[in-house]
Amino acid sequence: MVADTDTTSWAELHQQTVERLRAAGIENAPNEARWIIERAAGDPYRLVADKPVTVRSHHHWRLMVERREAGEPLQYVLERWPFRRLELFVDRRVLIPRPETEVVVDAVLDEHARVGGAVVDLGTGSGAIALSVASERPGTEVWGVERSPDALAVARANCTGLGRRARTVRLVEGSWFAALPDELRGEVGVVASNPPYVPDAAELPDDVERWEPIDALRAGDDGLADIRVIVAEAAEWLAPGGALVVEHGDDQGPATRALAASAGFTEIRTGTDLAGRERFLVARR
Ligand SMILES: C[S@@+](CC[C@H](N)C(=O)[O-])C[C@H]1O[C@@H](n2cnc3c(N)ncnc32)[C@H](O)[C@@H]1O
Numbered sequence: 001m002v003a004d005t006d007t008t009s010w011a012e013l014h015q016q017t018v019e020r021l022r023a024a025g026i027e028n029a030p031n032e033a034r035w036i037i038e039r040a041a042g043d044p045y046r047l048v049a050d051k052p053v054t055v056r057s058h059h060h061w062r063l064m065v066e067r068r069e070a071g072e073p074l075q076y077v078l079e080r081w082p083f084r085r086l087e088l089f090v091d092r093r094v095l096i097p098r099p100e101t102e103v104v105v106d107a108v109l110d111e112h113a114r115v116g117g118a119v120v121d122l123g124t125g126s127g128a129i130a131l132s133v134a135s136e137r138p139g140t141e142v143w144g145v146e147r148s149p150d151a152l153a154v155a156r157a158n159c160t161g162l163g164r165r166a167r168t169v170r171l172v173e174g175s176w177f178a179a180l181p182d183e184l185r186g187e188v189g190v191v192a193s194n195p196p197y198v199p200d201a202a203e204l205p206d207d208v209e210r211w212e213p214i215d216a217l218r219a220g221d222d223g224l225a226d227i228r229v230i231v232a233e234a235a236e237w238l239a240p241g242g243a244l245v246v247e248h249g250d251d252q253g254p255a256t257r258a259l260a261a262s263a264g265f266t267e268i269r270t271g272t273d274l275a276g277r278e279r280f281l282v283a284r285r
Contacts, residue, residue, distance in 0.1 A: 008058070010041055011049040017065055024069040032074055036064050039078050073211055083128045085135060089157050090126050093150035095216040097128040100273040101194050104247045104280045105132045107271050108192045111243035111282065112137060117189025120145065120237070122176050122230060125216060127155035127169075129192050131162055134169045144171045145179040148215065176226075177233050184237060191234045194247040199223035223249055224259070231259040231281075238285040245271075246281045253278035 017033035026032060034045050040061035041048040053061070067077045075081040075096045080089055083097040084105060090096055108129065112119055119137075121130035124144030134142045144159075146152040152173050159166045172179045196219040198204065204217065219225040227248060234244045244265065248256050253270040260268045265283035273279040 008053045009050055010037055010045070010053055013037060013053055013058075013061060014045070014049070017061075020065055020069060024071075026068065032068065035074065035078060036061065036068065039080075040064065071207060071210065073207055076211065083126075084132045086128075086131060086158075086162075088126045088128060088131070089154060089161065091154065092211060093148070093213065094126040094154045095212055097126055100279050101128060101247060102132075103271065103273055104192070104194060104245060105129055105136075107245045107280060107282050108133060108190055109137060111190045111245060111284075112140065115189045115239070115241050115243060117141075117239055117242065118143060118184065118187065119190045119192060120180065120184070120188050122191065122193035123147070123195045123216070123226075124155050124171065125151050125194075127158040127171070129194060130155070130169060130171070131158055131166065133192075135162060135165045138165055138168075140168060142169045143180060143184070144169065145176065146171065146173060147175050147179075148213070149173060151213070151216070176229055177237055180237065186237065187239050188237045188242055189239060190243050190245060191230070191238060192245045193230050195219065195226040195230055197223045197227060197247070197249050197252060222255070224252065224255060227252070227256060228259060231256070231263050231265075231283075235263055235265065235285050240285060242285050244281065244283045244285075247279060248281060250277040250279060253281075256281045257283075 014033050014037050018029045021029035038045055040057045064077050075090050080087050084102050118141040119133045120143045122145050124130045124146045130142050130144035155171050159169055196217050198217045200218050257268050260283040267284040269282050270278045271280045
């Protein structure tokens with residue numbers, strides 16, 4: 001459809017968006033429509049509702065609506081998503097940052113307040129954990145490790161977006177601790193990670209399976225393949241008293257605590273998400 005951009009207002013386009021998203025079976029159509037409009041218009045809906053739509057922003061709107069109608073997650077369509085105090089750029093190269101990981105960052109900051117030192121985020125993806133620490137604890141030395149060069153490009157874009165607060169962040173490509181410089185061995189205050197932890201055979205929601213990077217999610221028969229490596233190697237990199245904080249699946253608490261105990265960690269506990277489910281390990285060296 002060609003827009004008559006002299007006369008079409010954002011309010012009219014909003015109504016069309018709601019109808020199209022509803023027809024595509026999207027439950028939260030009115031809100032999603034508003035977010036799409038705000039992204040295309042570049043301003044809050046209330047400020048633009050009566051204003052005419054430009055040709056350029058109409059084009060952007062049309063592409064977003066088509067992508068959402070095709071089932072692409074809203075976060076990728078909008079190319080940005082809030083995470084704690086940040087608005088992160090996200091696309092199909094990275095996992096969409098989840099609310100449970102926001103809670104993991106609280107534990108990372110608490111442990112860092114106690115022990116200080118550098119923070120390492122293993123499997124940084126969009127940079128959600130690393131950049132939250134850099135932004136909420138300015139001046140902290142933060143290392144973000146990522147195996148996927150594609151994901152690392154997204155983390156770098158988000159790092160640039162953080163401006164001066166990112167000056168203490170280093171993003172490095174490689175597998176878990178092998179990507180870190182040797183000087184950090186025994187010196188790290190907090191090792192944080194939201195690694196892949198979904199068992200290979202476990203069912204995932206259709207939109208996750210179809211759109212999100214599978215290497216960011218699956219981790220062997222029991223989902224613990226990556227957690228096993230991280231827990232086994234972390235103590236060597238932590239300073240005395242340093243902490244390991246690792247997100248995991250809601251049925252992996254006992255197994256993860258057992259791994260931490262056999263790796264010699266102390267003060268082992270499991271943190272819960274906002275719904276009260278066991279979702280992350282906190283253990284001290
Ligand atoms: C569950 S995602 C978490 C992304 C981000 N930290 C977050 O919380 O939204 C796991 C990330 O670990 C990365 N990853 C998987 N295996 C890795 C490895 N061996 N070394 C480093 N990163 C790895 C994936 O590419 C993915 O970006």
